[in-house]
């Protein structure tokens with residue numbers, strides 16, 4: 291029997307003033323699927339993900355998640371949905387001055403009454419659960435360390451443990467490794483996949499690297515200028531085919547060249563950084579793209 295559909299987006303348009311962020315985006319995701327949202331910066335990946343959690347409202351179109359029409363949800367019903375959908379962000383969004391354990395515990399706040407100040411204020415069962423999730427992400431020995439003393443990769447693993455506190459059915463990840471070096475990126479992506487497979491989680495993760503999308507996801511949904519231009523399983527798919535699909539929909543040669551340049555630059559930066567103590571890939575890639583643009 292086919293797995294039930296848990297995410298259903300239909301003809302979604304989103305405008306911010308005169309900026310068109312999404313146009314006619316439609317997709318469905320079945321329970322347990324591990325999907326990559328692939329696209330360049332500005333293609334609408336974050337905006338799409340944010341609609342799935344009710345953080346953005348559509349201009350037109352519909353967004354159904356776990357059977358709920360998300361834009362119509364308010365108050366308690368919206369919080370209940372968000373409790374079933376974990377979110378991991380590019381910049382981790384931890385509270386730097388709190389311990390790792392307290393940060394993980396904040397993942398449970400929506401289910402507790404009243405504010406929580408300090409570790410003692412959380413029920414013991416939650417603390418044990420938080421320690422279990424920290425163990426799962428390999429950071430049990432860092433539980434009492436301040437979050438801002440950890441490396442970027444470790445902070446993202448804490449953010450994953452925090453999302454797991456909700457025991458989500460769906461995990462959304464918005465460029466979770468964009469600010470990490472290649473080695474940490476690989477660890478974090480592997481971890482997300484392992485956890486998803488173990489728990490039968492549905493994952494939608496935005497990325498801009500074609501190679502990573504191909505090696506990590508079961509399926510790629512490609513966005514370009516807010517439109518879905520690709521929706522296909524990754525098995526048997528090659529980078530060249532992905533580029534061809536983007537090429538076919540690119541209206542101007544210059545635009546296609548820009549796409550290729552950005553993807554190539556990211557690859558070159560990745561190989562330049564791996565195995566050395568150079569600066570993180572994303573920064574190298576961003577600077578190279580900026581230099582290219584300035585030429």
Ligand SMILES: Nc1ncnc2c1ncn2[C@@H]1O[C@H](COP(=O)(O)OP(=O)(O)OP(=O)(O)O)[C@@H](O)[C@H]1O
Nearest residue numbers: 306309310311329330331332333334335336337338
């Ligand atoms: N709150 C906002 N107000 C105005 N414009 C916005 C807002 N959020 C997104 N946009 C615009 O919508 C478009 C899509 O942005 P979005 O962040 O979804 O793209 P993205 O693919 O996630 O890019 P990135 O990887 O750089 O975050 C961009 O042109 C962006 O400037």
